[in-house]
Ligand SMILES: *[C@@H]1O[C@H](CO)[C@@H](O)[C@H](O)[C@H]1NC(C)=O
Ligand SMILES: *[C@@H]1O[C@H](CO)[C@@H](O)[C@H](O)[C@H]1NC(C)=O
Ligand SMILES: *[C@@H]1O[C@H](CO)[C@@H](O)[C@H](O)[C@H]1NC(C)=O
Ligand SMILES: *[C@@H]1O[C@H](CO)[C@@H](O)[C@H](O)[C@H]1NC(C)=O
């Protein structure tokens with residue numbers, strides 16, 4: 059043997075410099091365990107050695123080291139489950155690297171490299187253990203507004219440190235702060251933070267199933283709605299109902315009359331029988347809020363009697379006024395006749411200096427023939443009356 063080996067010494071030396079022993083049989087894997095994300099591609103890096111002088115006849119990968127009927131390990135590339143997804147990247151001399159794409163949970167096995175030379179064969183044990191994981195969002199079902207919450211993107215095995223997680227809310231990518239690499243931190247949660255959260259790994263197509271986060275908050279926008287105008291006749295009632303925006307929905311309502319400390323009713327609706335200003339208060343486990351007050355006016359029969367009396371009196375007043383007006387008209391016509399005959403001509407004047415209030419009797423005819431300095435503030439007809447002897 060030594061005789062045969064002697065001339066090859068420089069080659070052996072060269073191979074040893076490169077860290078590959080040509081002294082014997084061996085297979086080494088860069089990773090003995092690989093954690094892969096569902097539907098991703100896995101590269102199993104591998105190198106092998108064999109005694110110098112052997113000729114490689116066959117290289118292949120097998121799983122679970124179970125021999126078939128021919129007392130040989132089955133070649134994965136001939137397995138219909140793998141043939142389309144398996145790619146040999148190595149060189150059949152010392153590099154036995156393969157790639158397996160679109161991995162599924164069914165691919166979780168132990169994979170070994172097998173090779174045969176013209177003289178012997180070798181199985182590279184213990185091989186590579188493949189674990190395939192999906193992603194799950196771990197989040198509380200609900201969080202109260204204003205609290206901090208952390209969502210975790212869980213995998214069943216430890217993915218490489220370089221994996222970068224991406225988060226989505228309602229399928230929209232998020233830019234919120236990350237706590238640790240696989241955690242999303244939501245600070246001082248708002249109502250808008252509620253939604254379906256999912257996570258993914260950068261550069262991978264797989265997206266986790268969504269987890270729903272509900273944001274709870276005390277009642278808001280509490281308001282009372284009133285059927286009709288709020289004005290009712292004694293003996294009737296008016297229904298007030300209370301509405302609010304809250305999560306979980308408010309189921310507990312209290313009714314109050316303004317300036318009265320104790321509640322006058324409960325339940326989402328309330329029948330008001332008396333006049334007053336009423337408001338409601340909606341409660342859930344996170345707090346309560348009160349509405350603005352609404353006014354209810356109950357009109358008793360006395361009020362209605364007053365209204366009737368008022369209508370009759372009003373009618374009487376109008377009739378009286380009409381009679382008076384017609385009498386005044388007659389009297390005016392008489393005055394006009396008198397004035398036209400008795401008023402001297404030089405008392406009549408016109409001009410910018412004359413400040414005259416409009417005569418009440420619009421049909422009093424005045425001769426605007428010349429300007430004058432007389433300031434006439436009194437209605438013409440009054441002067442006329444005073445002038446009367
Ligand atoms: C083996 O081959 C793969 C694919 O060509 C390459 O990426 C890898 O670096 C090689 N490994 C070694 C140890 O040469
Ligand atoms: C939320 O986190 C911030 C920063 O870490 C902290 O200051 C704040 O007190 C936290 N709020 C609650 C309600 O825990
Ligand atoms: C698997 O990955 C391919 C691309 O590599 C993508 O087209 C396909 O939608 C993925 N399937 C699932 C179920 O994520
Ligand atoms: C509820 O109240 C908020 C403010 O607290 C306001 O922005 C919003 O428009 C209100 N919604 C309705 C339906 O009134």
Ligand SMILES: *[C@@H]1O[C@H](CO)[C@@H](O)[C@H](O)[C@H]1NC(C)=O
Nearest residue numbers: 309310311312340341342346
């Ligand atoms: C409704 O809320 C009031 C005030 O918080 C409370 O006293 C009462 O017990 C609550 N009722 C129910 C049925 O929860």
Ligand SMILES: *[C@@H]1O[C@H](CO)[C@@H](O)[C@H](O)[C@H]1NC(C)=O
Nearest residue numbers: 315316317318333334335336
């Ligand atoms: C209730 O009291 C306030 C002062 O405390 C007063 O201004 C208001 O007019 C009162 N309302 C009624 C309906 O009595």
